[in-house]
Amino acid sequence: DRLRGDDAPRVAFFGIDGVPYSLVTDNEDVFPNLNEIAREGSAAAIESIVPPESSACWPSLTTGVNPGETGVYGFQDRETGTYDTYVPMGDDV
Known part of the structure; x- marks a missing residue:
């Protein structure tokens, strides 16, 4: 990490409890920031x-x-x- 001088790429995981991925993708006007993050990185539905x-x-x-x-x-x-x-x-x- 930055404190130890490691500049390796990092991963951030966004999980919104109780919100299906389809709710975010089907309502881009309501969740523009989450959809932009998904476009810039990687996003998918997960199985429970x-x-x-x-x-x-x-x-x-x-x-x-x-x-x-x-x-x-x-x-x-x-x-x-x-x-x-x-x-x-x-x-x-």
């Missing part, structure tokens, strides 16, 4: 995972593995062997 829930999708997207491997299945998970619940955080992935 099972379960298609935000709390499980984002860790899978950023790690490249499914919820069975990240351990995040929803906004609230159960402690193993009990009915106690917890909210999965980054340390749980």
Whole structure:
């Protein structure tokens, strides 16, 4: 990165939770900036995972593995062997 003097190309990922790609591309007048970014770079629809829930999708997207491997299945998970619940955080992935 710039702090370490690495001038290699960088990647930025724009994901808008709950917004299908077709909504952006079919309404260019409403989303002109997003469509311009897409034209200048690369853009495409992505497939979701099972379960298609935000709390499980984002860790899978950023790690490249499914919820069975990240351990995040929803906004609230159960402690193993009990009915106690917890909210999965980054340390749980």
